Amino acid sequence: MALDGTGITIIGGGIGGLTAALALRSRGANVRVLEQADAIREVGAGIQVSPNGFRVLDALGLGDAFRAITVAGQAVSLRDYKRGGEVMRLDLTSLPETETYRFVHRADLVELLAETARQAGVQIRLLQKADTVVPGPKPRVDMVNGDHIDDDLIIGADGLHSVLRPVLNGVEAPFFTGQVAWRAVVPNLMGHPPEARVHMGPGRHLVSYPLRNCQAVNIVAVEERREWQAEGWSHTDDPASLRAAFSSFGGMVPEMLHAVDAPGVWGLFRHNVARKWFGENVALLGDAAHPTLPFMAQGAVMAIEDAWVLADALHKAPDFAEGLHSYQTRRAGRVRRVVEAANGNAWKYHLRNPLVRGVAHLGLGALGRLAPDRMLGQFDWIYKHDVTVG
Structure with missing residues (x-):
């Protein structure tokens, strides 16, 4: 019509x-x-x-x-929580311009x-x-x-x-998933590169990537929790609570969390x-x-x-x-x-058993090295889809 x-x-x-x-x-x-x-x-x-x-x-x-x-994402980097060591890296720099992943405020x-x-x-x-x-x-x-x-x-x-x-x-x-998330943006004083980093730990994970010409870093941190009362974006938490929840994380995480001022917090509902x-x-x-x-x-x-x-x-x-x-x-x-x-998807980042987590991380690392195209292509059904055609 x-x-x-x-x-x-x-x-x-x-x-x-x-x-x-x-x-x-x-x-x-x-x-x-x-x-x-x-x-x-x-x-x-x-x-x-x-x-x-x-x-x-x-x-x-x-x-x-x-x-x-x-900011054009150059890689996805999965990292172990303790020292921040890289478990698997997916290089995005070889993708065509029309298939790049972008980070934006x-x-x-x-x-x-x-x-x-x-x-x-x-x-x-x-x-x-x-x-x-x-x-x-x-x-x-x-x-x-x-x-x-x-x-x-x-x-x-x-x-x-x-x-x-x-x-x-x-x-x-709605159904509470048993997970709570914090969100914050901090100055990129730690030299975070133009890539999405997933820091994986027992019962929790933290995602970070740069924004605004790499001058800022976006942080989303997720923790498993039994109870939550309200759903929405309008809740602000004490940054000490966020730092305490991720106190066992190493690498770049402590420096990022030290810069957090007033993080938003919300329960994740399905x-x-x-x-x-x-x-x-x-x-x-x-x-x-x-x-x-x-x-x-x-x-x-x-x-x-x-x-x-x-x-x-x-x-x-x-x-x-x-x-x-x-x-x-x-x-x-x-x-x-x-x-x-x-x-x-979330449970994959939250493995609690050290042996299971170690084996899983070894497997991820091997797949990333030996079959990077397979890892990149597993979600082609999402990323290559084009609703503007047809």
Whole structure:
């Protein structure tokens, strides 16, 4: 269907919502984004954007601008926790430019998307807190302040606590995974190279990589824990708690953690992929449809893919109903497989038994030396996928 002049409202001004705004606007839709904050910003810190995400940004005309704000990953380095010795190294420098892995601060990517969207004519409205969504021939967003907004199509790109998801799927209780994560960004005073390092220890691991022209380092540290009360990004922890949890780690880790000031902390919860992604003239996108644990670094990238496929499906269909059905059909199986891969990945870094860990690390090292292509290629189904083709 021709989207020229179609009115589309997107709830949520994060990476997924803004990418969708650009993709839909490029096909002629009149798009507005409702963001509850007083400014377009992104909580959190760094993200990794794999080639499947870059292809979408490049297709939207952002390739050069995106490269300029990112660090190209040169390697993935798996390391033992005690002394920081390298267990396995995957060299990424031989990959084609279009298949590079990029490290970027969320705020920088959101700023790029928001500025490009505004220049393209997308209306971004701040301080707009949605209360619920009413599907129908003319769907409606009811706002917390009592106002309401009608449009031709409404998209819920509003994350874990989406107001649209329970309308379509009912209220669902998430499952605590028994893991808690800290996130922080520190100055790169320790000379962290342009690579992703995974420091693996008993019951916990820490991932680090550089941001902003290698002037800063992003840290995500995960610890197994029995209990957690709240889910979300808004909790700040005492850095002493983080340092205590990783006090047995050596190598570069102590220096990185010494520089942490006020780390964010959150419990990791497992959610089901939504059964219904759409209703009458409404649709879910990104974490609102399929929250993803961080162990494959695909949460933001799956939202970027969603944005392209949603716009493409609507563009090719005769009406919204068929387009939204096509969107879920094209996306649900892939994101379910990615979510399941992330669910099953963390334990590999948390081996507690010293003998088992030693044998596993020897095996990883041997595979990295003898069959690096096999190690790099095991997730080709994720990274080589291109939603912009076809």
